[in-house]
Amino acid sequence: MVSDQPNLFERNAREKEFDMHKVFLARKFFWPAIAAALLLLLLFVAAYRARPAAAQMASSDGMVCTTGASPNPTFVLTTRTGYIGTPDGNVVFMWGLSEGGNPFQHPSPVLCVNEGDTVTIILHNTLSQDISLIFPGQENVLADGQPVQPQFDAGGLLTSLAPVAAANGGSVTYSFVASHPGTFLYESGTNPGIQVRMGLFGALVVRPVIASDPNGGRYFAYNDAGAAVTSEFNHSPSGEVLILQSEVDPYLSQAIERGQGFNLNNYHPRYWLVNGRGFPDTIAPNYASWLPSQPYGALAHVQPVDSSNPLWYMERFINVSSQPLPFHPHGKNAVVIGRDGQPVRGDAGEDLSFERFALVAAPGQTYDSLFHWHNREGYDSATNPVPVVDPGWANLQYGMYYSGSPYLGMTGPFPPGMSTMSECGEYYIIAHNHALFQLTSWGVPMTGPGTFMRVDPPGGCSPMP
Amino acid sequence: MTKTVTPRRISRRDFLKIGGGVLLATAGAKLLPAFMRRGIELVDVASAQTAPPDLFFAGTDGWIYLPPTPAIPPYHPDTLAPAPFTTYIFGFRNVLGLTPTQIANQKMKAQHTAPLFWARQEVEFRLKLTNLGLQMRPDLTDAHTVHWHGFRDAIPYFDGEPHGSVAVPMGKEFTYVYRPHDPGTYMFHCHVEDVEHVHMGMAGLVFVRPQQDGNTALYPSGKYAYNDGDGSTGFDREFAMMLTEVWAEAHWDDAHIQLPEWSDYRADFALLNGRVYPDTLAPNGSIDPFNPITDANGDLVPTPGYEHLQYQPLSSLVQCNAGERVLLRFASLGFTQSVMTLTGIKMRVVGEDATPKRGRDGTDTSYWTDSLSIYPGASYDAIFTAPPYQGPAPYDTYLLYNRSYRHSNNLEAGGFGGQMTEVRVFPPGTLPPQTIPNT
Ligand SMILES: [Cu+2]
Numbered sequence: 001m002v003s004d005q006p007n008l009f010e011r012n013a014r015e016k017e018f019d020m021h022k023v024f025l026a027r028k029f030f031w032p033a034i035a036a037a038l039l040l041l042l043l044f045v046a047a048y049r050a051r052p053a054a055a056q057m058a059s060s061d062g063m064v065c066t067t068g069a070s071p072n073p074t075f076v077l078t079t080r081t082g083y084i085g086t087p088d089g090n091v092v093f094m095w096g097l098s099e100g101g102n103p104f105q106h107p108s109p110v111l112c113v114n115e116g117d118t119v120t121i122i123l124h125n126t127l128s129q130d131i132s133l134i135f136p137g138q139e140n141v142l143a144d145g146q147p148v149q150p151q152f153d154a155g156g157l158l159t160s161l162a163p164v165a166a167a168n169g170g171s172v173t174y175s176f177v178a179s180h181p182g183t184f185l186y187e188s189g190t191n192p193g194i195q196v197r198m199g200l201f202g203a204l205v206v207r208p209v210i211a212s213d214p215n216g217g218r219y220f221a222y223n224d225a226g227a228a229v230t231s232e233f234n235h236s237p238s239g240e241v242l243i244l245q246s247e248v249d250p251y252l253s254q255a256i257e258r259g260q261g262f263n264l265n266n267y268h269p270r271y272w273l274v275n276g277r278g279f280p281d282t283i284a285p286n287y288a289s290w291l292p293s294q295p296y297g298a299l300a301h302v303q304p305v306d307s308s309n310p311l312w313y314m315e316r317f318i319n320v321s322s323q324p325l326p327f328h329p330h331g332k333n334a335v336v337i338g339r340d341g342q343p344v345r346g347d348a349g350e351d352l353s354f355e356r357f358a359l360v361a362a363p364g365q366t367y368d369s370l371f372h373w374h375n376r377e378g379y380d381s382a383t384n385p386v387p388v389v390d391p392g393w394a395n396l397q398y399g400m401y402y403s404g405s406p407y408l409g410m411t412g413p414f415p416p417g418m419s420t421m422s423e424c425g426e427y428y429i430i431a432h433n434h435a436l437f438q439l440t441s442w443g444v445p446m447t448g449p450g451t452f453m454r455v456d457p458p459g460g461c462s463p464m465p
Numbered sequence: 466m467t468k469t470v471t472p473r474r475i476s477r478r479d480f481l482k483i484g485g486g487v488l489l490a491t492a493g494a495k496l497l498p499a500f501m502r503r504g505i506e507l508v509d510v511a512s513a514q515t516a517p518p519d520l521f522f523a524g525t526d527g528w529i530y531l532p533p534t535p536a537i538p539p540y541h542p543d544t545l546a547p548a549p550f551t552t553y554i555f556g557f558r559n560v561l562g563l564t565p566t567q568i569a570n571q572k573m574k575a576q577h578t579a580p581l582f583w584a585r586q587e588v589e590f591r592l593k594l595t596n597l598g599l600q601m602r603p604d605l606t607d608a609h610t611v612h613w614h615g616f617r618d619a620i621p622y623f624d625g626e627p628h629g630s631v632a633v634p635m636g637k638e639f640t641y642v643y644r645p646h647d648p649g650t651y652m653f654h655c656h657v658e659d660v661e662h663v664h665m666g667m668a669g670l671v672f673v674r675p676q677q678d679g680n681t682a683l684y685p686s687g688k689y690a691y692n693d694g695d696g697s698t699g700f701d702r703e704f705a706m707m708l709t710e711v712w713a714e715a716h717w718d719d720a721h722i723q724l725p726e727w728s729d730y731r732a733d734f735a736l737l738n739g740r741v742y743p744d745t746l747a748p749n750g751s752i753d754p755f756n757p758i759t760d761a762n763g764d765l766v767p768t769p770g771y772e773h774l775q776y777q778p779l780s781s782l783v784q785c786n787a788g789e790r791v792l793l794r795f796a797s798l799g800f801t802q803s804v805m806t807l808t809g810i811k812m813r814v815v816g817e818d819a820t821p822k823r824g825r826d827g828t829d830t831s832y833w834t835d836s837l838s839i840y841p842g843a844s845y846d847a848i849f850t851a852p853p854y855q856g857p858a859p860y861d862t863y864l865l866y867n868r869s870y871r872h873s874n875n876l877e878a879g880g881f882g883g884q885m886t887e888v889r890v891f892p893p894g895t896l897p898p899q900t901i902p903n904t
């Protein structure tokens with residue numbers, strides 16, 4: 001078993017009172033708070049680089065894979081409990097699964113395997129109720145060597161969608177052959193209305209046999225290298241992004257933490273998250289030190305697609321919430337090439353891909369999409385200026401991710417007392433859930449299920465002196 | 466654009482209307498946007514930067530009308546609303562051609578939905594925005610932006626997302642420049658405090674006409690949704706169907722200096738082009754974005770008998786002759802799902818999110834349906850052929866409505882309302898050709 005997860009430190013939030021009286025953040029005070037958080041982000045760069053090396057170093061951006069030894073990867077997943085931070089300053093009790101001896105994390109690890117692998121998952125349960133895992137989209141899953149079947153009690157009532165790891169120390173071993181590539185989900189099949197919502201879920205990515213062709217070094221989502229149009233994507237370290245959408249009802253979490261009952265008729269999400277974080281935490285790096293239990297960022301970090309950088313980037317969408325969620329990327333539509341772990345093709349191989357600027361994933365659904373950003377107009381301050389007179393900072397309100405200049409790779413003067421987050425005039429272009437009442441964190445607007453695409457100038461970012 | 470061109474009266478758009486791409490290299494070259502002129506002549510940078518806008522929006526607040534009964538005390542109708550209005554909004558107004566005094570007069574005179582407009586593929590479009598402030602909320606100094614939702618490869622400067630870009634404070638102006646390369650149906654909205662500003666009404670529909678327009682060989686009208694190459698998206702009439710919602714409590718909160726808890730969101734009213742049925746059938750006010758009609762103060766002129774719809778000028782009534790092809794352009798900036806159902810007539814979905822229904826290898830993926838599930842932020846282009854006229858009434862009536870029944874009534878149990886309108890099919894030749902969408 002090889003994991004690229006560094007050691008995480010227990011969040012000392014465990015000692016914190018879980019405060020259901022949320023701090024009211026008036027809009028006038030919210031942005032300074034975010035500015036402070038982002039200053040931390042800049043300071044973090046050094047801390048990130050000092051992170052102890054893991055077997056496989058994760059990139060600061062892009063999907064973080066937990067991998068095993070192909071063709072027989074084995075993952076030991078143990079339940080943990082802990083707290084996550086939300087953008088309104090709250091901390092929320094959650095359950096999770098962690099690989100090996102790792103501490104609590106949310107969401108559970110992104111398991112990446114290769115097509116044809118025989119995947120083994122050993123589930124250890126320390127919780128006080130039975131749990132299980134199901135693997136939608138995988139066939140012939142075994143539990144302790146026997147075909148997985150739904151579980152019924154003596155009275156014939158359905159108790160679990162799969163054999164369980166019994167409460168208080170039980171274990172079960174699941175195995176299956178990852179027979180086809182795609183993006184999948186694994187989640188609890190026992191009392192899922194509680195257990196999935198408490199965090200017993202994660203992403204499962206199956207890479208096609210042709211994905212890592214040692215000769216070509218080319219990367220695909222599906223086995224379509226020979227087709228007229230393919231799933232090949234740009235495999236820069238941050239060229240593959242996970243958008244795992246979930247929701248949290250803090251009252252459910254509170255009831256579970258206190259060992260109280262919870263009437264699911266009262267279930268009412270107050271937080272919507274991407275990769276277990278809410279914006280602006282979503283754009284913090286993977287394994288940001290101030291998000292010790294929320295390791296996965298959601299920043300899409302790219303360069304413009306052009307003749308020297310021709311391949312599009314890859315975005316994998318998963319919805320583990322209980323309602324359809326529309327996700328809207330600005331400026332970079334999702335060209336959907338896979339749905340629920342199947343290439344979007346007809347029986348004769350024809351391409352049935354579709355392009356969306358509002359991609360709606362239903363509960364449990366996954367999409368694989370290609371995206372890019374093209375410097376279409378090629379605006380240049382000297383040779384091709386924007387066709388307006390820039391009113392400048394005295395006449396406009398500048399956002400903190402604006403560089404002060406309309407031009408990619410340039411920065412401009414900023415209002416006194418305000419500084420830009422831009423390092424080298426890179427662009428920050430947002431992507432977010434467009435059911436906008438969900439783009440909030442229990443009342444704090446413009447937080448939650450949103451992230452950025454960061455577009456660096458061609459060749460990459462060299463910070464301004 | 467050179468200084469010899471008379472502002473507004475000969476726009477680039479009008480010029481291209483004359484005859485498609487062939488004329489581009491002739492005397493009109495200087496009229497073309499810089500990106501099309503490259504290679505023809507040097508760009509006149511200074512004049513390009515000061516060219517007049519094609520459209521001019523003002524962001525402000527205002528009041529609109531929704532059926533006052535049944536009431537939702539204390540939120541609806543809002544007791545602060547001047548008669549005949551019921552509901553506080555933020556919104557845009559089209560102030561193209563108005564004097565500075567007239568523009569200033571439009572504070573507190575926002576409309577919903579925001580003015581419908583359109584651009585042409587490969588023709589630069591300049592949208593100027595000013596911010597008049599919020600009369601009911603002197604404590605709020607919110608900036609505004611225009612975010613053209615779905616515009617591919619937008620640079621942050623013209624994207625209107627305020628964190629990565631610039632926003633327009635009160636009393637200031639900014640011009641967004643769009644060079645549309647992709648025909649189809651889009652939407653736009655203010656992106657400042659976006660859950661609030663979008664929900665309060667700063668949302669509208671915009672579409673891009675394809676370069677194929679004017680080619681009568683593929684379809685007699687020469688009007689198309691996309692550059693289809695085969696006339697499959699040709700149409701005779703087009704109707705924008707902008708879907709928004711009103712949560713009465715949130716609107717009341719903004720008028721009464723309160724904040725709603727957004728995760729408690731509910732759609733009390735579901736609106737079609739800013740109105741609920743049967744107001745959706747009422748006549749248009751001033752809806753031609755390029756030739757707005759106002760009174761001497763610059764205000765919208767109410768249609769006699771429809772004074773309550775003064776700030777909701779866009780009609781959803783679909784009228785057509787039997788046998789004609791009708792394009793419905795749907796876009797949603799509500800926060801919940803709509804399922805728009807057309808009774809008795811099948812629609813062909815030819816576009817989604819400003820993309821023709823074709824695979825990357827050209828495979829036709831368009832489809833027939835009578836119900837379209839539309840989520841927030843999505844758009845669809847659907848074409849139907851008006852069935853034969855049956856009579857004996859002057860027209861046959863078909864209903865277009867949201868099958869989520871909660872959204873096709875006005876809170877009245879058993880009553881019809883909300884996102885609902887009528888398609889009226891007349892005998893062939895009854896209606897003259899359409900000149901403006903939604904007419
Ligand atoms: Cu947006």
Ligand SMILES: [Cu+2]
Pocket residue numbers: 328434612614654842
């Ligand atoms: Cu938008």
